[in-house]
Amino acid sequence: MSTDTPEGESSLPLRERKKQRTRRALADAALTLFSERGFDRVTLEELTAHAEIGRSTFFRYYGTKEDVAMAAEGELWEAYTAHFSRQAGQGPALDALRRALTDAIVSMPEGWDQRFLRTRRLAAGTPVLHDHSTLSSMKVQKRLVEILEERLHVDSRDDVRLRLLGEFALSAWRCGARNWVAGRGYNARRGHGGTATLARRVDEAFDAIPGSLQLTL
Amino acid sequence: MSTDTPEGESSLPLRERKKQRTRRALADAALTLFSERGFDRVTLEELTAHAEIGRSTFFRYYGTKEDVAMAAEGELWEAYTAHFSRQAGQGPALDALRRALTDAIVSMPEGWDQRFLRTRRLAAGTPVLHDHSTLSSMKVQKRLVEILEERLHVDSRDDVRLRLLGEFALSAWRCGARNWVAGRGYNARRGHGGTATLARRVDEAFDAIPGSLQLTL
DNA sequence: TGGCAATATGGGACTCAGTCTCATTTTTGT
DNA sequence: ACAAAAATGAGACTGAGTCCCATATTGCCA
Structure with a gap:
C-alpha cells in the first residue's frame, strides 16, 4: 500500500482518512456499547478503549458523550x-x-x-x-x-x-x-x-x- | 409568631411555607449570583451558602443547577x-x-x-x-x-x-x-x-x- | 532521502455537578 | 410531652469535561 488510491470513499490528504475512520469507529462503538448496556452504564473510558484511542483524544472528535451517541x-x-x-x-x-x-x-x-x-x-x-x-x-x-x-x-x-x-x-x-x-x-x-x-x-x-x-x- | 396567619400568600400547613421560602430564596440567589458573575463561575457550594442551606438539600428543591436558574x-x-x-x-x-x-x-x-x-x-x-x-x-x-x-x-x-x-x-x-x-x-x-x-x-x-x-x- | 515544522495524541491532574448513605435535627399529631 | 414522620446536612464517591505538557506521527520541502 503506497501510491494508489485503493477504493471507494474519497481520496483525501490521507491524514484525513485516518481521522474519519477513528471518528466512525467511535460512533459505531458508541452505538453498540450504549445499546447493549445503557448510555450511562458505559463510561468514556470504556468507549475510548474500544476505539483504541486515549480519553483526551476523544474530545477532539466529539464534544460530548451525547454527541458521539x-x-x-x-x-x-x-x-x-x-x-x-x-x-x-x-x-x-x-x-x-x-x-x-x-x-x-x-x-x-x-x-x-x-x-x-x-x-x-x-x-x-x-x-x-x-x-x-x-x-x-x-x-x-x-x-x-x-x-x-x-x-x-x-x-x-x-x-x-x-x-x-x-x-x-x-x-x-x-x-x-x-x-x-x-x-x-x-x-x-x-x-x-x-x-x-x-x-x-x-x-x-x-x-x-x-x-x-x-x-x- | 404563634397562632395568627400573618398576611398575604397562602396559609399552608406552615411547614410548606418554609419550604416555599427556601425555594424562592434559592431562585433569587441564583438569578442574582449568576447574573453578576456568570452561570458557570458560581458553584452550587456558593449558591447554597447564600441561601443558607446545605449542598445536599439543594437537590431536594431543584433537580439541576439549570433548573434553579x-x-x-x-x-x-x-x-x-x-x-x-x-x-x-x-x-x-x-x-x-x-x-x-x-x-x-x-x-x-x-x-x-x-x-x-x-x-x-x-x-x-x-x-x-x-x-x-x-x-x-x-x-x-x-x-x-x-x-x-x-x-x-x-x-x-x-x-x-x-x-x-x-x-x-x-x-x-x-x-x-x-x-x-x-x-x-x-x-x-x-x-x-x-x-x-x-x-x-x-x-x-x-x-x-x-x-x-x-x-x- | 533526511530532517524540520505542524499537527495529532495520550497521560494525568483538576474542578465540579449530581448521587447516595446515614446520622441528626425539626416538625407534627396525639 | 413523646413518638413517628419528614427535612436536613455532612461527607464520600463517580464520572464528564477541561487543561497542560510531553511525546509521537505526518506532511513538506530542500
Whole structure:
C-alpha cells in the first residue's frame, strides 16, 4: 500500500482518512456499547478503549458523550443545511425547506438509515439522548432561519413569520421521523424501510400542516 | 409568631411555607449570583451558602443547577398546563392552546414579569441555559399533546396533526417571548412592559401563523 | 532521502455537578 | 410531652469535561 488510491470513499490528504475512520469507529462503538448496556452504564473510558484511542483524544472528535451517541443524526443535519444553503429555487419558502430536507435524506450514504434507526431507538430509551436530539433539531432550525434571513434580506426579529417557518419545518421533521421509527402507516411491516420511506413520512407531515390548524375540539 | 396567619400568600400547613421560602430564596440567589458573575463561575457550594442551606438539600428543591436558574420560567409552565387542562371550551384547538397560554401569563403573580425578564436575559448570554429553556418548552408541548389526546380520544401517533398543533403553540410562544424580551413593536420603549404586553406579543405570534405558511422566496 | 515544522495524541491532574448513605435535627399529631 | 414522620446536612464517591505538557506521527520541502 503506497501510491494508489485503493477504493471507494474519497481520496483525501490521507491524514484525513485516518481521522474519519477513528471518528466512525467511535460512533459505531458508541452505538453498540450504549445499546447493549445503557448510555450511562458505559463510561468514556470504556468507549475510548474500544476505539483504541486515549480519553483526551476523544474530545477532539466529539464534544460530548451525547454527541458521539447521536453522530448519525448529526450527519443528517450537516447534509440538510448544506442542501438548503446551496439550493436556489423560488416559490413557497416552506416547500423549499421541505425539499431540501427530503433531498438530504434520500442522498444519505448507504447504510445510514440503519445507523440512524439504531440511534433513534437508543434515544427513545435514554431521556438525556432524546433531549439532545430535540435540541439538535432546534439548532438546525436556527441555522435555517439565518440562511432565510440572508436570502430574503429580512431580519427575523422584525418578522415572526421567518422563525415560525423554521419551527414548522423542523416540527414536520420531528413528527415524520417519529412515525418512521414507529413504522406506522402504509407499507409498514416491521418498522422503517430505508431513506425513501423516511422521506415519505416527512412529506406526509409537511402535508398535514395546513389541516392541523383547522383541528377543533 | 404563634397562632395568627400573618398576611398575604397562602396559609399552608406552615411547614410548606418554609419550604416555599427556601425555594424562592434559592431562585433569587441564583438569578442574582449568576447574573453578576456568570452561570458557570458560581458553584452550587456558593449558591447554597447564600441561601443558607446545605449542598445536599439543594437537590431536594431543584433537580439541576439549570433548573434553579430558570425557576421563573418553570412557574409559567406549571400555570400553563394547569390552565389548559382545566379549561373546557370548544372551537379550534389552536385557539384553546393560545387562550390558556395568554390566560396563564396574565395571571402570573405580581413581580413575576421582572423575574422572568432577568431570567431570559441571563439565558440569552448562557448557551446551556438557553438550551434548557428551549427544552422546557418542548416538554410542555409534549404534556399539552397528551392532554389533547385524552380530550379528543385520538392517539397522536395516528394523527400527526395533534403533535403539530403542540409544536405550533410553543413555536408561537418562543417567538412571542423573544420579541417581548427584545422589546420590539408597538409601545416598546425600553424592553418589555409587564405580563399584558407579553401576552400581546404571544397573541401576535399566533396571528402570524397562517401568513407564515404563505411566505415565498 | 533526511530532517524540520505542524499537527495529532495520550497521560494525568483538576474542578465540579449530581448521587447516595446515614446520622441528626425539626416538625407534627396525639 | 413523646413518638413517628419528614427535612436536613455532612461527607464520600463517580464520572464528564477541561487543561497542560510531553511525546509521537505526518506532511513538506530542500
